[in-house]
Amino acid sequence: MLKTAIEMDRAAMILRLLGDKTRLTMVKILDSHDCCVCEFVEIFKVSQPSISQHLRKLKDVGLVKEERRGQWIFYSVNKSNEYYPFVSQILSQLPDQDDKLNELEKQGTRITCC
Amino acid sequence: MLKTAIEMDRAAMILRLLGDKTRLTMVKILDSHDCCVCEFVEIFKVSQPSISQHLRKLKDVGLVKEERRGQWIFYSVNKSNEYYPFVSQILSQLPDQDDKLNELEKQGTRITCC
DNA sequence: TTATTATATAATGATTTGCTTATATATACA
DNA sequence: TGTATATATAAGCAAATCATTATATAATAA
Structure with a gap:
């Protein structure tokens, strides 16, 4: 077995984490753009606590990190995880x-603070 | 978007399917060796119906296929899926x-019919 | 300071999941 | 033919999941 291979139980855990359409899309978006919670609320049309809970799960395994910028908390992928x-x-x-972020731009709901 | 890219909801569905340690290990094994149900029962130490139910889920999305060989039903990955x-x-x-299959060989519980 | 905005957490509930036991079906063997 | 073996399906149950509403906390604006 390669030293670099992920263990099966860890791999299954990560796949289960990504096996939710909302979280998978979040991570895909975050992989190239930082986003704050309210942007995701707008994109996914679910409640703000629901978004926060998804982000919490991603953060708990260290896959995303957060950073406060003024009134907003921006999330990004932790590429050193x-x-x-x-x-x-x-x-x-x-x-x-x-297209998801472009849609926000058009609506004027994209957050571009700081 | 690339024509070849998998849709997000399909991708999430597949990841959720693989996001179970038993199923993930099954598919990894099947990717290089055909196996029958009783071998998986031996490997994973869970009940036979539990194994059948996991295989059913994999079969329902077409990721594995089955083939009867005498008394046994062998499963394999459907690489054209x-x-x-x-x-x-x-x-x-x-x-x-x-190592999982080698273990069976040692125990003498590997099925090598037909 | 008070009101507003952004986010997190707690509590709750419906649905899904993954196991179990019981049972049905199909093949193989004596 | 009758019995054993391999597998599938059904039913039941505990735990996990994902949403919601209610509430708490932190920063900003008036």
């Missing part, structure tokens, strides 16, 4: 989600 | 599980 190489390979096979 | 390229890339990042 041990699971990132595994996740990154998966994300690379997914269609880019730029 | 539309999701196989996506899955294959994930499997390639996992440690090989040959």
Whole structure:
């Protein structure tokens, strides 16, 4: 077994985490753009606590990190996380989600503070 | 968006399917060796219906196929399935599980009919 | 200071999941 | 043919999941 291979139980845990359409799309978006909670609320049309809970799960395994900027808390992918190489390979096979952020731009609800 | 990219909801569905340690290990094993139900029962130490139910889920999305050989039903990965390229890339990042089958050989519980 | 905005957490409930045991079906063997 | 073996399906149950509403906390604006 390669030293670099992810363990099966860790891999299953990560796949289960990504096996939710909302979280998977979040991570795909965050892989190329920082976003704050309210942007995700707008994109996914679910309640703010629901978004916060998804982000919490991603943060709990260290896959995303948060950073306060004024009134907002921005999330980004933690590319130095041990699971990132595994996740990154998966994300690379997914269609880019730029249309979601472009939609926010058009609506004027994209947050571009700081 | 690339024509070849898997849709987000399909991707999430596949990841959720693989996001179970038993199923993930099954698919990893099946990717290189056909196996029958009773071998998985031996490997995973869970009930036979539990194994059958996992295989059913994998079969329902077309990721594995079955073939009767005498008294046994052998399962294998359906490499022509539309999701196989996506899955294959994930499997390639996992440690090989040959030790599981080697263990069966040692115990003499490997099925090598037909 | 008070009101507003952004976010997190707690509590709750419906649905899904993954196991179990019991049972049905199909093949193989004596 | 009758019995054993391999597998599938059904039913039941505990735990996990994902949403919601209510509430708490922190920063900003008036």
